[in-house]
Amino acid sequence: MASPTKDLKQPKPLPAPNPDFYEFAADLPAEELAIVKKVRDYLETKVQPVINKYWVEDSFPFELLPSFKELGIAGLGMNGYGCPGGSHLLVGLVGMEIARTDASISTFWGVHTGLAMNSIYLNGTEEQKQKWLPSMARMEKIGCFGLTEPLVGSGTGGGLTTTAKRDGDTWVLNGQKRWIGNAPWCDISIIWARDVADNQVKGFIVENKATPGFSVEKIQNKIALKVVQNGQITLDNCRVPDENRLQGGQGTFRDTARVLRGTRHGSAWEATGIQMGAYENALKYAQERLQFGKPIGSFQLIQELLAKMLGNIVACQCIVARSVQLEEEGKLNDAQAALAKAFCTSKSRETVSMARELLGGNGILVDYNVARFFADAEAIYSYEGTFQMQNLIIGKAITGFSAFV
Numbered sequence: 001m002a003s004p005t006k007d008l009k010q011p012k013p014l015p016a017p018n019p020d021f022y023e024f025a026a027d028l029p030a031e032e033l034a035i036v037k038k039v040r041d042y043l044e045t046k047v048q049p050v051i052n053k054y055w056v057e058d059s060f061p062f063e064l065l066p067s068f069k070e071l072g073i074a075g076l077g078m079n080g081y082g083c084p085g086g087s088h089l090l091v092g093l094v095g096m097e098i099a100r101t102d103a104s105i106s107t108f109w110g111v112h113t114g115l116a117m118n119s120i121y122l123n124g125t126e127e128q129k130q131k132w133l134p135s136m137a138r139m140e141k142i143g144c145f146g147l148t149e150p151l152v153g154s155g156t157g158g159g160l161t162t163t164a165k166r167d168g169d170t171w172v173l174n175g176q177k178r179w180i181g182n183a184p185w186c187d188i189s190i191i192w193a194r195d196v197a198d199n200q201v202k203g204f205i206v207e208n209k210a211t212p213g214f215s216v217e218k219i220q221n222k223i224a225l226k227v228v229q230n231g232q233i234t235l236d237n238c239r240v241p242d243e244n245r246l247q248g249g250q251g252t253f254r255d256t257a258r259v260l261r262g263t264r265h266g267s268a269w270e271a272t273g274i275q276m277g278a279y280e281n282a283l284k285y286a287q288e289r290l291q292f293g294k295p296i297g298s299f300q301l302i303q304e305l306l307a308k309m310l311g312n313i314v315a316c317q318c319i320v321a322r323s324v325q326l327e328e329e330g331k332l333n334d335a336q337a338a339l340a341k342a343f344c345t346s347k348s349r350e351t352v353s354m355a356r357e358l359l360g361g362n363g364i365l366v367d368y369n370v371a372r373f374f375a376d377a378e379a380i381y382s383y384e385g386t387f388q389m390q391n392l393i394i395g396k397a398i399t400g401f402s403a404f405v
């Protein structure tokens with residue numbers, strides 16, 4: 001018979017942090033699960049060891065690009081043109097998984113694949129897809145998406161100031177784009193500009209390094225998503241051939257909105273991933289950090305923080321799980337995507353702030369990861385449409401009144 005005294009002295013193995021509390025990923029087919037696992041292993045072994053250094057330095061880890069390409073996740077969810085295909089759920093889970101380790105890397109990936117490649121995939125002609133997508137799927141060419149301008153942020157639907165003027169079989173682009181992720185170093189920009197002839201917004205594929213009049217300045221001094229390089233693009237009489245105008249859509253702002261619907265939803269997945277990463281780091285810390293001679297995780301008030309974080313995570317996972325089903329069925333509308341983005345990003349601000357609090361002073365040190373999640377959650381709250389803009393989209397859908405202006 002085992003001695004009760006001896007049993008009491010055995011240290012109990014502590015549960016490993018598990019942010020998938022409701023076995024959210026369990027229904028994924030084995031081959032898709034294997035992709036998520038491959039991405040997780042990569043992020044944990046290759047990205048985690050170096051990411052804080054790059055974040056502090058405000059620089060992009062180009063050393064990781066060759067191995068990142070090998071993951072084969074550029075163009076995920078797109079079929080043909082050298083893209084790997086996969087379900088919407090897989091795309092969401094991969095975005096969430098990357099953000100679980102680092103939201104700058106998920107943003108870099110999201111801009112290249114969800115914004116730049118998807119603009120061509122959804123709005124390009126067959127010929128344009130054949131020409132541009134395969135090298136982007138191999139990540140030989142990296143893309144960015146230029147919609148926001150220095151003077152036009154939330155109001156892009158109401159009027160861009162960047163102009164496109166047709167001149168024979170070329171277009172002349174003039175204006176500026178601000179905040180454009182990947183722009184300071186990437187190869188291809190999708191530039192959205194207002195056609196001066198019909199006042200409609202059209203998309204253009206611009207080759208950054210080979211188009212005279214195209215220049216980019218890196219935005220300095222960011223306090224969030226510091227690894228992503230954001231740029232201010234200036235287009236000074238940039239000539240683009242008509243064959244680079246996205247011609248497979250309607251040639252209006254609806255084309256832009258179609259791309260943004262998917263990535264807005266993608267931001268909800270990212271915001272969920274950030275919370276998972278912050279929670280795991282906080283829980284591990286709570287299990288190890290001793291105060292008053294005990295792990296702080298054994299204190300009731302700390303357990304309450306952890307339970308609240310987990311509640312937020314599960315709520316966000318449930319929203320994205322359902323909205324991705326709607327997306328899979330082609331039924332996800334703008335207001336539903338907006339609700340997912342608004343809810344998950346606002347909950348992510350709460351969750352990372354609780355994680356930061358739990359770490360005490362170490363919560364403001366990048367070395368413990370949580371401070372990075374804490375700062376990065378702020379940018380995701382604002383990009384792809386701010387919290388207010390998402391709520392205005394929801395408000396219009398549920399009341400029937402537009403309150404944008």
Ligand SMILES: Cc1cc2nc3c(=O)[nH]c(=O)nc-3n(C[C@H](O)[C@H](O)[C@H](O)COP(=O)(O)OP(=O)(O)OC[C@H]3O[C@@H](n4cnc5c(N)ncnc54)[C@H](O)[C@@H]3O)c2cc1C
Pocket residue numbers: 111144145146147148152153154155178179180181224225230379382383384385386387388389403404405
């Ligand atoms: C890190 C980062 C990466 C980004 N990457 C890209 C990118 O790759 N490509 C790209 O095109 N853009 C990108 N953006 C731009 C982003 O989409 C914009 O920052 C965002 O749309 C908000 O625009 P703004 O910053 O100009 O804020 P503003 O539009 O000036 O808004 C300021 C405030 O006013 C509020 N507001 C505005 N209008 C209303 C209203 N009608 N009612 C109530 N409140 C209102 C907003 O919610 C916000 O709180 C990025 C931004 C960041 C921070």
